[in-house]
Amino acid sequence: MSRLSKGNLLPQTAPTPWATLGPASINQGQCPVRDVLDHIGDKWTALIVLTLKSSPSRFSALHRAVPDISKRMLTQSLRNLERDGLLSRHVFPTKPPAVEYRLTPMGQSFLRHLESLVAWAEENHPAVREARLRFEAANDEG
Amino acid sequence: MSRLSKGNLLPQTAPTPWATLGPASINQGQCPVRDVLDHIGDKWTALIVLTLKSSPSRFSALHRAVPDISKRMLTQSLRNLERDGLLSRHVFPTKPPAVEYRLTPMGQSFLRHLESLVAWAEENHPAVREARLRFEAANDEG
DNA sequence: GCGAAACAGTCTCTATCTTAGACCAATCAT
DNA sequence: ATGATTGGTCTAAGATAGAGACTGTTTCGC
Secondary structure (H helix, E strand, C coil): CCCCCCCCCCCCCCCCHHHCCCCCCCCCCCCHHHHHHHHHCCCCHHHHHHHCCCCCEEHHHHHHHCCCCCHHHHHHHHHHHHHCCCEEEEEECCCCCEEEEEECHHHHHHHHHHHHHHHHHHHHHHHHHHHHHHHHHHHHHC | CCCCCCCCCCCCCCCCCCCCCCHHHHHHCCCHHHHHHHHHCCCCHHHHHHHCCCCCEEHHHHHHHCCCCCHHHHHHHHHHHHHCCCEEEEEECCCCCEEEEEECHHHHHHHHHHHHHHHHHHHHHHHHHHHHHHHHHHHHCC
16 A cells, blocks of 8 residues: 555645636636645645755654644645655665655755745744734724 | 664754744744745635735625635635735725725735746646656556 | 664544635615 | 625534554664
């Protein structure tokens, strides 16, 4: 049995079909937008890619590096990433098994775009927090 | 570090390169990375920002433009975006109420980064689909 | 030798989140 | 008067994420 092939771990739910009909505003051609967004849109995927930035990591190392993630979601996200060709998985049949995950060239090019987003986040984080305070204040007195 | 003393393939330390503030900050809402990612990580938020790209829209128009979204999630995502200062909400007390949502300058700067990600998606979509086929094939023949 | 720990996952149960869609009050077209 | 449109809110039901117990193997401490 191939790993994870039939358990309930990876629900293969049908993706939202908004790509097929579509308002021109988002959806000019096909819908690659869906493809990106559904993946970085996974709360953990982008974090994992970012974590693999400088060096490949093993499952447990990743689990420690992204503290809040559950093993289940880590496995699932890793699998999606592997499936899409953004990372590769190498199993070393050592004493205790070792599995190494590393970004593919495509994964690395994706990473660069993620990083530009991260840079934006770092720049704008103060402004965002300020906006939040203003918003809460306006709401409290309402 | 006792096992793997001779294998020694990978560092076992957690890299967390995406947390410039250190690992502790990740859990405390201080991490700007999490801040961005948790928001575009919302399946709908990025789509809304992209939809607002060229012109402000009213609630119903947005609802039509992003067909699969429920009113509830649209409202919620819009509120989050407003709260964070990425878009502004203007109510016109007309006959039937009209509410206009438009990107703030900060929202627009965020949009530009999103668009670079979308461009990446457009470029790499074929490769991703190819990778998926390979992956499925490899799995099927188990 | 025995129990524990670490490796990489997987499984189940439960908590949380999303969705669909009814509902609201006001106003306009038929 | 009926129904549609406006911008939402609320609730029940269904989908999803999270915690953590469990698997099986090997090496470590005692």
